[in-house]
């Protein structure tokens with residue numbers, strides 16, 4: 147089905163989803179959020195997609211909730227319902243996608259736009275990327291997963307600094323803080339992201355899906371439970387054809403080919 151607010155491209159098993167409202171730095175309307183939900187549902191099921199890249203058209207990544215769509219009197223909006231309906235299912239879907247996800251952060255990522263980047267597994271940033279927990283600047287609190295993702299990525303103290311000040315964090319600082327995995331020039335952003343995406347796309351898909359679950363579990367559970375979780379996934383992984391054939395490829399001194407079986 148066609149999309150009005152997204153550009154979607156599949157190249158060599160990597161699907162790139164680009165938010166496409168460049169005139170307002172890809173601010174999120176209900177229509178765009180609905181399309182994003184649908185796109186992530188589709189890539190989840192699509193056998194031709196092994197890795198998903200999320201980015202923005204134009205000079206911004208995403209400026210968060212479209213403030214012009216607020217309308218009406220302050221207090222008229224049922225913000226709880228809005229979050230439940232549009233943001234919560236989307237962030238959970240991205241975070242739990244059983245395929246690797248990369249946010250290719252081309253420009254500013256603010257408010258829920260930053261949450262979108264945080265919900266991805268990794269972030270590759272251009273030197274023009276900037277990050278702001280902009281919520282406080284309009285008297286709101288972090289939502290759409292930022293309070294969950296951010297302290298886990300950069301620690302409580304820096305997360306609080308970002309959330310309390312709403313200050314813009316530049317790409318260099320983001321790299322230093324561990325907010326982004328890689329930093330490159332604007333000219334090399336696509337190439338650098340593609341290199342990482344293709345490396346992941348040629349990996350073992352079942353192992354990658356289980357690794358996502360195992361690492362997230364390990365981050366929030368005691369060692370004893372992490373060891374049990376690792377064992378459960380390792381039993382599954384060891385039984386795959388991909389594991390058997392990769393071990394054989396190692397002895398044959400040939401590159402492994404993973405088929406997701």
Ligand code: T3D
Nearest residue numbers: 169170171173209210211212213214228229256257258280
């Ligand atoms: O509703 C709910 O369920 C609650 C959910 C809330 C989640 C949230 O995301 S709250 C936070 C919302 N986002 C913001 O508060 C950020 C607002 N934007 C900015 O602070 C700045 O635009 C930026 C720091 C992101 C970028 O600044 P700059 O100087 O590079 O660009 P600009 O000139 O401000 O913006 C360019 C255009 O985009 C401009 O339009 P114009 O004047 O040329 O017609 C601007 O109005 C528009 N724009 C930017 N952000 C938004 C936006 N339009 C609507 N909504 C936006 N969020």
